[in-house]
Amino acid sequence: MKIEVLYFAWVRERIGEPRETLETEAATVMDLVEELRAREPRYDLAFSDLKSLRVALDQELTEFDASLDGVREVAFFPPMTGG
Amino acid sequence: MQVTVQSEDFDLAQVLKGFGKAPNTGATVSFTGRVRDDSGTLEHMEIEHYPGMCEATITKIAEEAATRWSLTDCLVIHRYGNLRPGDQIMMVATAARHRVEAFEAAEYLMDYLKSRAPFWKKEVTREGADWVAAKDADEEALNRW
Numbered sequence: 001m002k003i004e005v006l007y008f009a010w011v012r013e014r015i016g017e018p019r020e021t022l023e024t025e026a027a028t029v030m031d032l033v034e035e036l037r038a039r040e041p042r043y044d045l046a047f048s049d050l051k052s053l054r055v056a057l058d059q060e061l062t063e064f065d066a067s068l069d070g071v072r073e074v075a076f077f078p079p080m081t082g083g
Numbered sequence: 084m085q086v087t088v089q090s091e092d093f094d095l096a097q098v099l100k101g102f103g104k105a106p107n108t109g110a111t112v113s114f115t116g117r118v119r120d121d122s123g124t125l126e127h128m129e130i131e132h133y134p135g136m137c138e139a140t141i142t143k144i145a146e147e148a149a150t151r152w153s154l155t156d157c158l159v160i161h162r163y164g165n166l167r168p169g170d171q172i173m174m175v176a177t178a179a180r181h182r183v184e185a186f187e188a189a190e191y192l193m194d195y196l197k198s199r200a201p202f203w204k205k206e207v208t209r210e211g212a213d214w215v216a217a218k219d220a221d222e223e224a225l226n227r228w
Contacts, residue, residue, distance in 0.1 A: 006133070008131055008133060008201070008203055009131055009203035009205070009214055010214050012131075056133075056136060056201070059133070059135055059136035059139055059140075060136075061140075061199070075133060075136070075201075077133070077201065077203065078203060078214065078216075078217070079198070079216075079217035079222075080197075080198060080199060080200060080201050080202060080203065080217065081197070081202060081203055081204045081215045081216075081217050082161065082173075082196045082197050082198070082199070082200035082201070082202035083116055083172075083173060083193055083196045083197035083200070083202075
């Protein structure tokens with residue numbers, strides 16, 4: 001399946017791009033993270049501490065064990081600092 | 084209810100002019116957040132945002148507040164882009180029958196915007212640039228609601 005992956009703040013800086021379209025068979029967010037980490041060191045670095053990361057599926061905050069079934073957009077970012 | 088995410092500045096007086104006009108409104112409260120420079124070396128602050136998710140998340144938070152405190156009006160403006168010390172970052176305004184509801188709803192909005200709205204701040208100082216880390220206290224602040 002094709003999936004849009006977005007990165008924000010220091011995750012974006014570590015990976016070096018704001019978004020990309022990926023072809024993946026990953027079943028969950030965690031599977032996708034493992035797939036990316038194995039790809040290149042810059043991903044491995046960006047995803048080295050999952051406790052300092054948040055994930056949203058189709059623009060809704062969720063957990064790393066969430067299913068990617070039917071999902072079009074995944075976003076990874078650090079904890080938000082709005083306000 | 085109005086939720087706006089924009090790069091441009093806003094005119095507080097102008098925004099509040101048409102706010103909370105329903106006849107059953109007895110109290111309006113507004114809060115404005117500004118770029119603070121504690122160190123005296125801040126050149127600017129970059130505010131990154133997630134277009135789409137920002138609007139959706141803030142709208143959900145505002146709807147929650149509107150229901151919980153029976154607000155007669157509710158407004159949130161949040162900016163993104165490069166801001167300088169003293170610049171306005173965001174504002175919330177609430178209107179209710181009584182002041183307790185208006186004040187509480189405004190605090191609720193601020194607490195949730197801080198930890199749930201997808202914005203990230205980077206401070207650019209004369210010494211370098213760094214992302215502002217989320218504080219545990221901000222997350223804990225949600226527990227009181």
